[in-house]
Amino acid sequence: QKEVEQNSGPLSVPEGAIASLNCTYSDRGSQSFFWYRQYSGKSPELIMSIYSNGDKEDGRFTAQLNKASQYVSLLIRDSQPSDSATYLCAVRYNAGNMLTFGGGTRLMVKP
Amino acid sequence: NAGVMQNPRHLVRRRGQEARLRCSPVKGHSHVYWYRQLPEEGLKFMVYLQKENIIDESGMPKERFSAEFPKEGPSILRIQQVVRGDSAAYFCASSSGTTDTQYFGPGTRLTVL
Numbered sequence: 001q002k003e004v005e006q007n008s009g010p011l012s013v014p015e016g017a018i019a020s021l022n023c024t025y026s027d028r029g030s031q032s033f034f035w036y037r038q039y040s041g042k043s044p045e046l047i048m049s050i051y052s053n054g055d056k057e058d059g060r061f062t063a064q065l066n067k068a069s070q071y072v073s074l075l076i077r078d079s080q081p082s083d084s085a086t087y088l089c090a091v092r093y094n095a096g097n098m099l100t101f102g103g104g105t106r107l108m109v110k111p
Numbered sequence: 112n113a114g115v116m117q118n119p120r121h122l123v124r125r126r127g128q129e130a131r132l133r134c135s136p137v138k139g140h141s142h143v144y145w146y147r148q149l150p151e152e153g154l155k156f157m158v159y160l161q162k163e164n165i166i167d168e169s170g171m172p173k174e175r176f177s178a179e180f181p182k183e184g185p186s187i188l189r190i191q192q193v194v195r196g197d198s199a200a201y202f203c204a205s206s207s208g209t210t211d212t213q214y215f216g217p218g219t220r221l222t223v224l
Contacts, residue, residue: 046212101153
């Protein structure tokens with residue numbers, strides 16, 4: 001069974017710090033990786049997608065992918081209280097177009 | 112551009128009733144996905160549809176659940192004879208192609224009394 005694992009948290013960081021969120025996946029055939037942010041009671045909102053090994057930066061966000069280690073991470077620089085949310089890692093496998101989600105990591109940024 | 116639209120946003124049903132959830136994808140998107148999020152749990156894939164076709168329904172419960180995406184009109188997720196365990200948030204997502212990013216709608220929160 002294909003699995004995506006995340007630490008449920010909560011991960012607590014002070015305002016202005018770097019938040020590091022991690023995700024591992026079980027299937028080496030995975031091709032596409034996504035980070036979504038979900039505020040309580042709201043729908044998932046896409047933050048980043050990454051397809052190749054290495055880093056991808058977009059503003060304060062950096063996604064990192066290491067296919068050999070089956071590991072994908074999200075770094076949030078200069079964390080703000082408004083970044084407090086649950087961050088969902090999602091993986092799309094070769095075989096289909098559905099996304100498999102991790103359970104999410106709850107991030108709390110304290111002022 | 113309008114994003115994915117879902118209605119109703121909140122739906123209350125008594126056990127044994129039917130629930131119909133509607134999803135209108137982003138204009139120009141022909142791929143629709145339904146996911147369910149049970150309380151305090153992660154998002155789980157249910158079904159993937161293209162116009163008039165079910166492509167993958169491997170995440171759908173075998174009984175009481177059905178989905179369609181007709182040539183005209185929104186995609187419909189139908190739950191017959193609802194039970195309390197069906198209470199969840201149901202999210203629809205759409206994409207423009209098979210490998211493109213999926214964008215999520217606001218969800219329908221179903222409560223079964």
